[in-house]
Amino acid sequence: MTRAEPEIGPGTKGATDAGEARAPEFQARGITRVYRIGEVEVHALRGVDLDLFEGEFIVLLGPSGSGKSTLLNILGGLDGPTSGTVRFRNHNLTSGDEAALTLYRREHVGFVFQFYNLIPSLTARENVALVTEIAASPMSPEDALALVGLSGRMDHFPSQLSGGEQQRVAIARAVAKRPDVLLCDEPTGALDVKTGILVLDVIDRVNRELGTTTAVITHNAAISAMADRVITLSDGRVSGMHRNERKASANTLTW
Amino acid sequence: MTVLDRKLIRDLLQLKGQATAIVLVLACGVATFVMSLATLRSLELTQETYYxxxxxxxxxxxxxxxxxxxxxxxxxxxxxxxxxxxxxxxxxxxxxxxxxxxxxxxxxxxxxxxxxxxxxxxxxxxxxxxxxxxxxxxxxxxxxxxxxxxxxxxxxxxxxxxxxxxxxxxxxxxxxxxxxxxxxxxxxxxxxxxxxxxxxxxxxxxxxxxxxxxxxxxxxxxxxxxxxxxxxxxxxxxxxxxxxxxxxxxxxHKFVTNELRELRGVGLAVPFIFLAVGAFLLNIVLSRLVAAQREQIATLKAFGYTDGEIRRHFLKFVGLIVAAGVGLGTAVGAWMGWGISGFYARFFRFPVFRFRLDPSVVLLALAISASAAMIGTLAAIRRAIRLQPAEAMRPEPPASYRPTSIERWVPRTLVSPAGRMILRRLGREPFKAFLSVLGIALSVAVLVVGNYTADAVDDLMDFQFHEVQRHDLSLTFVEPTSARAISEVRHLPGVIRCEPFRAVAVRLRSGHRTRRAGILGLEPGTRLYRPLDASRREVSLPERGLMLSTKLAEILHVQVGDLLTIEVLEAERRVYRVPVESLVSDYEGLSVYMRRPALNRLLREGPTVSGAFLSVDSARSAELYSRLKATPRVASVSLKRAMLESFRRIIAESLLKMQSFVAAFAAIIAFGVVYNGARISLAERSRELATLRVIGFTRGEVSAILLGELAILTLIALPVGLAIGAGFAAMTTQFYDTELFRIPMVIYPTTFAMGALVTIVSAIASGWVVRRRIDELDLIAVLKTKE
Known part of the structure; x- marks a missing residue:
């Protein structure tokens, strides 16, 4: 775990110009995570340190099994590390307090998942309302859906929407509460290129227009061009980090 | 209405078949409860105010x-x-x-x-x-x-x-x-x-x-x-x-009280069965729902829905089903109560008797149904709450299966892969399989015990009116008379055989326990009134002592050989100590028998009689009746035929009506258990079954895997249900074991057959419904959906 530090070193330094002026929004130190699937023990994270700054767009890059989803889940308060600490502003996300984590997710986090995870029995509008109903100062579901260009399909059920549309509903649902941080787990993983770009464009707009700190995890290296900062994970460790001098816009990407 | 509530309603609509089955099962329990207890309350209130x-x-x-x-x-x-x-x-x-x-x-x-x-x-x-x-x-x-x-x-x-x-x-x-x-x-x-x-x-x-x-x-x-x-x-x-x-x-008062006691017994015992089955069904349906909605629950949690909100969501799901069950059950129960009250109004003569649905009964029904549902679903809801969102996002690991012990004993070649799938599934969740068996068995048991009452009464009537009482009519004289009066009776028109008896009212005492009863002194070698034991063997009257019905001996805590104090409630009210010489387990009242000469001797009287049992030539009965009407010495005449008739009429009105309810209720249980079991298996295994279809299994073969499991469960459940039914019948016999009457523990083979048949038919019907769904399985769609 201590061995991981030198690797992080340059990364943290690389972020100084963005971050030295203010404290990082997220601060993760020495995170490990071991879990069991069935009868197999998996070491998903083997000691990760990480800082994330407000308004930043970062891409967590890595092959499947590199631990990036686990890291995202821990940042989003969905999961706790086996050891190590994570702080979001002045919240300690590793105190083990379930209710506090729930409140944290409710107030600060928006999630977008690879398989959209829409509730099949609810329409697009209702899926968004699911979140706006419990948020403190949300936008209306209609505005959120307009933001992702789905004003015309608000009363459709997930089964009546294409994959790209479903993912945009999921984004609308994630941003409708005006979260402080938007966490996207392989948002284009189940989509074709054209639709994927459309979805990435929406995420980019949310980051720019609402100033939401955004983390996208992907195994698709092409997407990293959109980020302020790219962190590479492999085998449960941070293996690299670099800052894009110029961010590419989504519609210039190809893969 | 929140969006989550909308989801709830749509989920319920999606599961409408299963939800309906559970609602019906709960409704049966609630209906019985409301019917019995509301009628009971109405009767009690009426009785109290009238008195x-x-x-x-x-x-x-x-x-x-x-x-x-x-x-x-x-x-x-x-x-x-x-x-x-x-x-x-x-x-x-x-x-x-x-x-x-x-x-x-x-x-x-x-x-x-x-x-x-x-x-x-x-x-x-x-x-x-x-x-x-x-x-x-x-x-x-x-x-x-x-x-x-x-x-x-x-x-x-x-x-x-x-x-x-x-x-x-x-x-x-x-x-x-x-x-x-x-x-x-x-x-x-x-x-x-x-x-x-x-x-x-x-x-x-x-x-x-x-x-x-x-x-x-x-x-x-x-x-x-x-x-x-x-x-x-x-x-x-x-x-x-x-x-x-x-x-x-x-x-x-004694009869009314006894009836109230029976109503209370029915009202408390029967709903228990239905609510237990309902709780079990809710358990499997909700467990399945939580499993199927694993990712939805995780998503809700990811968005910050609290455990309390998730719990409320699933509780509402259960609550709606319970509410529907209680609503329907209350309506049916009120209707049944209204009907049975009409029946009571004919037998119990109150100035005013109206069925009144006491709101507290409905509240109580709601409370016990909700408790049963809570017990049934607590584990599933807890699972939903415990679900770790991050873990739930990952696909569920494959369920772990192991070869079952049966397979170890049976050569591999004898069990087909399909057979092995069935066995391993049953072996993987033996408790669930056990509960399914128990659920189906309860439907058999409900039918057995429902029809048992009719069997018992039928047997009782045969016992009492054909085997014990073989006379056509009995008469009593105004006063105990000398035996000479008998020869007069014997010569009345149409009398074939005449056996006198001596009856005397007594108070029996043993220690501090006392009971009023009548000693019936029968002729030695009596043919027209033969005390029999429960196995219908003729018991001969003791030479000088008493023969008591087992129930009376039980009440007085006496055994054969004990001395009993008898206080004769007639003439000089003498007190005697008489030994109990034998017991007879009979079904009616509290009987005490003696030989007539022995009773005469005890009472220090000559050959005195109180009345007689007669067998009569039916062709001349009219003539006999008119002579009897005009015989001043005869105080009363009672006809066995008349008694049988009124017995039959009352039985037909009450028991037979109940039987049709019981059959319907039992069918509902069987259908509810089998249908829910099959639907859940289908939902859990649609991918597996679709895969089998894709690799070339026919619809029939695929159905056999799913329905074979249910067939095995049903077959195991049949004997178990018959045994439980017999157990319930034995409990019923215990419950009806009162001073007024007892019922024999007799279950006719037809009752067992009917219990098995109704259950098998219900199982086949629900299997058929599910089979149609298997046929409609969309192979591509099933393989595409991720679960």
Whole structure:
């Protein structure tokens, strides 16, 4: 775990110009995570340190099994590390307090998942309302859906929407509460290129227009061009980090 | 309505078949509960107000003849509130529309209505007019049976003289809510009437001026009934008192109380079965729902929905099903209660009896259904709450299977892959399989126990009316008579065989335990009335001692060989110590038998008889009846045929109606369990089954895997259900084991067959419904959906 530090070193330094002026929004130190699937023990994270700054767009890059989803889940308060600490502003996300984590997710986090995870029995509008109903100062579901260009399909059920549309509903649902941080787990993983770009464009707009700190995890290296900062994970460790001098816009990407 | 609620409703609609099945099962339980308890409450309330408003007495006594002055001394017993003395006699009636003689109980009332005890409620007509002898009020059930009303006439043999009585009114008395004659187990409205007559007229006819032979009294609050009965007995003893008794031994009250007890038993026991099955079904459906919505729950949690909100969401799901079950059950229960109350209103004569749905019963039904549902679903809801969102996002690991132990014993080649799939699934969740078996078994058991009552009553009737009582009619004389009277009877037209008996009222005492009963002295070698034991073997009467019904021995805590104190409630009221020589397990009342000569010897009398059992040539019965009507010495005649008929009528009205409900209810359980089991298997395994179809299994083969599992469960459940049903029947037998009657533990093979059949048919029907869904399985879509 201590061995991981030198690797992080340059990364943290690389972020100084963005971050030295203010404290990082997220601060993760020495995170490990071991879990069991069935009868197999998996070491998903083997000691990760990480800082994330407000308004930043970062891409967590890595092959499947590199631990990036686990890291995202821990940042989003969905999961706790086996050891190590994570702080979001002045919240300690590793105190083990379930209710506090729930409140944290409710107030600060928006999630977008690879398989959209829409509730099949609810329409697009209702899926968004699911979140706006419990948020403190949300936008209306209609505005959120307009933001992702789905004003015309608000009363459709997930089964009546294409994959790209479903993912945009999921984004609308994630941003409708005006979260402080938007966490996207392989948002284009189940989509074709054209639709994927459309979805990435929406995420980019949310980051720019609402100033939401955004983390996208992907195994698709092409997407990293959109980020302020790219962190590479492999085998449960941070293996690299670099800052894009110029961010590419989504519609210039190809893969 | 929140979005989550909308999801809830859509989820419910998605599961409407399964939800409906559960609603129906719960509704059956609630319906039985509401029907029994609401009827019970209605009856209790009616009984209570009736008793109170019409001042139903608390202690009763009959005696030979006492001067009215004695009433004042009785009233002076500390704790006695009011005393009512009167004359009550039984006479033979000659009713126009009845060939055979009937029995009338004449009771004196003051000529001017004065509020006293056991006040009459005038249903029709007017009260008797002072000075007009021969006017009577008659009880309603007798009036209904003969379509008699004000202006009608009945002939009675009063003190040997035929006298026409004029009906001026129809009345009800709290003493005859259930108008039944001493010694009967079923009221015979056609042949037993209660008549109220002006005191002077009755006293005149029976030489009772200034005297009485019957009394009733009420107690002051807090007075000890036992103590007052003791003092009262001492006072009336010199006047031929037959032993006072409290309300608990008052015949009508005893029957009504017994019925209330039965209602309460049904109302508490039966719903338990349905609610248990309902809880089980809710458990499997909700468990499945939570498993299927794993990712949805995780998503909700990811967005910050709290555990409390998730819990409420699933509780609402359960709550809606429970509410629907309670709503439907209450409606059906109220309807059934209304129906059964109509039935009771015909047998229990209250001035006003209406079915009233007490809201507290509904609330109670709601509370117990909700509790059952909570118990059933707690684990599943806890699973939903415990679900770690991050973990739930990942696909579920494949369920771990192991070869079952059966496979180890059976050669591989004998069990097909499909067979192995079935066995391993059952082996993987043996507890769930066990509960499914239990659920299906309960449906068999409900049917068995439902039909068992009919079997038992049928057997009881056969036992009592064909095996034990082989006479056609029995008659009693006004007074115990010398055996010479028998030869007179023997020569009446149509009499084939005549066996006299001696009956005497006694109080049996063993330690502090006492019971009033009658000793029936039978002829040695009796053919017309043969006491039998439960296995229908004839038991011979002991030479000199007593033979008791097992129930009575149990109540008195005596065994064969013990001495029993007998206080004869007749003539000189002698007290004897007599050994119990044998026991007989019979089904009716509390019997005590002796040989007649032995009883005569005990009573220190010559060959005296109280009545006789007759077998009659049916061709000449009309002639016999008219002779009997005119025989002053004969106090009453009772016909076995008539008893059988009224028994059958009541059984047909109550039991048979219940049977159809039971069959429907049991089918609902079977359908609910099998259908839910099959739907859930289908949902859990649609990918697996679709994969099999894709690799070339036929629809039939795929169905066999799914339905084979259910077939195995059903087959295991059948014998288990029959055994549980027999157990329930045994419990029912225990429950009905009362002083008034017992029922035999007899289950006909047809009952077992019916139990199995209805369950198999319900299982096949639900299998068929699911089979159609297997046929509709969309192979591509199923393989594409991620789960």
């Amino acid at each position: 109170e408003q019409f001042r139903f007495a608390q202690v009763f006594a009959h005696l030979k003849r006492a001067p009215k002055a004695l009433a004042e001394r009785i009233a002076e017993i500390p704790g006695v509130d009011r005393v009512q003395v009167r004359t009550a006699v039984e006479v033979t009636l000659d009713v126009a529309d009845l060939a055979e003689p009937a029995v009338g109980r004449l009771i004196s009332i003051p000529e001017r209505p004065t509020p006293g005890l056991n006040d009459l409620y005038l249903r029709k007509g007017r009260t008797i007019e002072p000075g007009r002898r021969g006017e009577i009020l008659i009880n309603e059930s007798f009036a209904d049976a003969h379509k008699l009303g004000p202006g009608g006439r009945v002939a009675a043999i009063i003190n040997g003289r035929r006298q026409i009585l004029e009906v001026v009114g129809v009345a009800l008395s709290p003493e005859y809510v259930y108008p039944i004659r001493e010694g009967d187990i079923i009221p015979d409205d056609e042949r037993f009437g209660v008549f109220w007559m002006g005191e002077p007229g009755l006293a005149d006819a029976f030489d009772m001026e200034g005297a009485f032979n019957d009394l009733a009294l009420t107690l002051e609050p807090g007075a000890s009934e036992a103590e007052i009965i003791q003092r009262l007995d001492r006072l009336i003893e010199p006047y031929g008192g037959l032993g006072a008794f409290g309300r608990d031994d008052q015949l009508s």
